[in-house]
Amino acid sequence: MALSILLLEDDEDLGETLAQLLQMEGYAVTWVKRGNDVIDLTFDKKYDLYIFDIGVPDIDGLDLLEALRDAEDETPAIFISARIDIASIMRGFETGAYDYIKKPFFPEELLVRIRAKFQSKEALVECHGLQYDPARKMAFKEGRPVALGEVQQALLHLFITNVGRVVDKSDLMECLHNPSDAALRVAINKLKQTTGLPIRNIRGLGYMLETC
Structure with a gap:
């Protein structure tokens, strides 16, 4: 029907x-x-x-x-x-x-x-108290949408879809409007503050979201 x-x-x-x-x-x-x-x-x-x-x-x-x-x-x-x-x-x-x-x-x-x-069979991803919808690229906490800017949203999608794996710094840089090491650190710190996700700096390699 x-x-x-x-x-x-x-x-x-x-x-x-x-x-x-x-x-x-x-x-x-x-x-x-x-x-x-x-x-x-x-x-x-x-x-x-x-x-x-x-x-x-x-x-x-x-x-x-x-x-x-x-x-x-x-x-x-x-x-x-x-x-x-x-x-x-x-x-x-x-x-x-x-x-x-x-x-x-x-x-x-x-x-x-x-x-x-x-039609999508892709379910919400639960990660450290955050729910993420990969199809719509939207995050929720306790059923309420989390307000994210364009850069934060792009970073979050990379981390959520690579949980437990190191995301190369060059891939993360592509999410920024004006890429630099300092800008990346600021953007990731802001994302951590907004979402509460445990994102770690893996020195010399990139960053990793710890396993949910």
């Missing part, structure tokens, strides 16, 4: 593009443009996935998902939004979404995120 998706997007062009793309991938898509339409539809039908824009008529997408969660609706949800401030992103995850895509984005990116959720 096709995955049933409820898409909330008030932008005519984007909504039509996403609906057509998802249908071409074999998903059963219901596209609506107002928050109240979601409330009406979810009263009578169960969906497999919600894709919500935030700034839509009637009811804010964040408030909408929060109301659904309060009604014990645990349907997986993705936010797509032009809001890129950290407060909106954090609230999106706190409200119960599993992903947040910032506009503008390539429509195909949405397909990748959906596949990562429903």
Whole structure:
């Protein structure tokens, strides 16, 4: 049976593009443009996935998902939004979404995120109290996303995917915008402070994340 998706997007062009793309991938898509339409539809039908824009008529997408969660609706949800401030992103995850895509984005990116959720068999990696999703390259602590910058995220992915092995300094340098020994030390110390991960300097070779 096709995955049933409820898409909330008030932008005519984007909504039509996403609906057509998802249908071409074999998903059963219901596209609506107002928050109240979601409330009406979810009263009578169960969906497999919600894709919500935030700034839509009637009811804010964040408030909408929060109301659904309060009604014990645990349907997986993705936010797509032009809001890129950290407060909106954090609230999106706190409200119960599993992903947040910032506009503008390539429509195909949405397909990748959906596949990562429903088709990937790659589970979360548990490591020293941190949960890491390799498919989405996102870290969580106690179910809450850990805010990481681009450099920290790239370093974390290298360490998590090479646990117990020394990561060569040259590979780590590629994660930096302005590579230098000092910049690498600062970036790794910041990553350790943010995540609490035990990353050790292996003199003359590189760095290693101790076995989980």
